Amino acid sequence: MVDTLGDFDVALNETLKDLGRPTVTRADIERMVGKGSAHLIHSALVHGGLRADEAARRQPEAWARYQAHYLAINGQHSAVYPGVVEGLTALRGLGLPLACLTNKPLAFARPLLQAKGLVGFFAHVFGGDSFARTKPDPLPLRKTCEALGSAPARTLMVGDSQNDAIAARAAGCPVVLVTYGYNHGEPVRAVDADAFVDRLDSLPGLLSGALAQ
Template identity: 35%
Template structure:
């Protein structure tokens, strides 16, 4: 992207690792699951690198003890473990989940500036409204999609294209903003320009390696850029 005015009106945000730091609560639920299965638990820093591809992948990585999933995992075992994870996370009060610096005020400024905001996360949709309500963000987003809202999830283009179609925008009018390769790949697959945020999870890798159109190290920098270059 250039430093000229941008004609983007629709901002599609990722959730975990982009707007909220939810790893502490996800790690707690993961370790509860592992403990119930009699398996080793892991520190937060390790589990943080397993987050971002949805609950099933997080569970598979936890059972494998690695970001690389063990090919020998049995589907029935994974499904049973995933249910334990859902039960643990659903019963958790998510009190350790917090907004990243400047996100709360920034989202409100973007809304007031006339941007249309949408949320596309790979987190199961059942867990999203409670967190949004707790943050006071429910009214900010015109569309909210979870990882199981559609048959496809990021990095597939479908969720992003669904948002565009629902809100009557063409992809060239949108930006996909996220912290992981899934977000950047989804944007590219949908022919939507992308913004990477370097402070999120992304499996321990630099978001710049995914070649987004623009990268920012803080939400405040993103906010300043969007407001400065808005048509």
Template identity: 35%
Template sequence: MNFSYSLVVFDLDGTLVDSASDIAEAVNRTLVDWSLPRQEETVIRGWIGDGARALVASAFAHAGKAIDLDKVMPGFMVHYADCLLLYPTVYPGVVETLQALRERKVAVAICTNKPQRFVRPLLDALRLGEYFECIVGGDTLPERKPSAAPLLHLVDHFGLQPSQCLMVGDSATDLLTAQAADVPMALVTYGYLRGFDPHSVPGVAVIDDMRELLGPQVEPSLLGCS
């Protein structure tokens, strides 16, 4: 079947790649630096998605430690870089879907709150880099998700209209971004949901496997699009 969109914009962590264990290790090394106890990965997963600074703020708030984030972030970023490629994995169906989109001449891009300088090395290490022409990270522009600005930047980059594009993500942050940009949305059920129920949102596609992105449930008519 034909694919109805000219551009698919993917979130990264929790959507294409499971990197939670690496992010958790960077957080825990930072906590240890400040003489605070390590936290379980399952706890840290609940803090992922709003950018590095928000992640660290959540960790220190959970530990009950008031801290100047400007003093913490340099050390955290060192750990983040050191832990970037420890154990990341690509979710099932991602490569097949990206290849299918390429064969259908659909452009793909990434809109993530991960600092931009870490995105390309991660993609390249997992052999995904060749698929993505354009990447917007959490620090690429003055605003990050859930602002519409990063997503609309990508829409403009490809010379398209929002209705010609599809956003794919795993969180309420991604949903708010797509809604703010008036871009159709598909939510995966396997990412870092942080208590968010994708099935509770009307007008979005919900997929359990990335390969379902090529199925009929993402048709514009089913997402409230003309």
């Protein structure tokens, strides 16, 4: 829903500078995002030349610095993708309860949605630290279905990456992917999904047809 690459770029590189580690490019970040902030930080440290065990030892310090930097700039370098507000408005108009499930920490996710005027669309907002495991594990999606009171087979997962599709398949949810996400630098249309849309406001039309059948 929100292109946060700019926020990642600023917060992560300021963190790496604090640690005296090499910075990363936006192209590097595109390949690293999607599995949560802890994974992003670890990947950046390894990319900069640390062994995995060395990166793990630096992780607590890095995480503390990253949190401080991210919270200071959250949403300032990001933008809502075209068609998102229109799509969410139309989905709500169909009477569908909506939940936001992201691997971003909840302390980052909820303020971002508030800043971008999106939080009111959702009955629930869950972050990467809301449950014991993160996507692509199916647990967060199953818990989200429970919160919505909806069976997984009747709960559509809308995502932008292989992580989302894997979680949906494992949880027993149908899945539609938008084509403008990062997906670790890989073509998203190569992912196993039920459908693809270029903009979120294209989705309500697909669902209206399905609901009419």
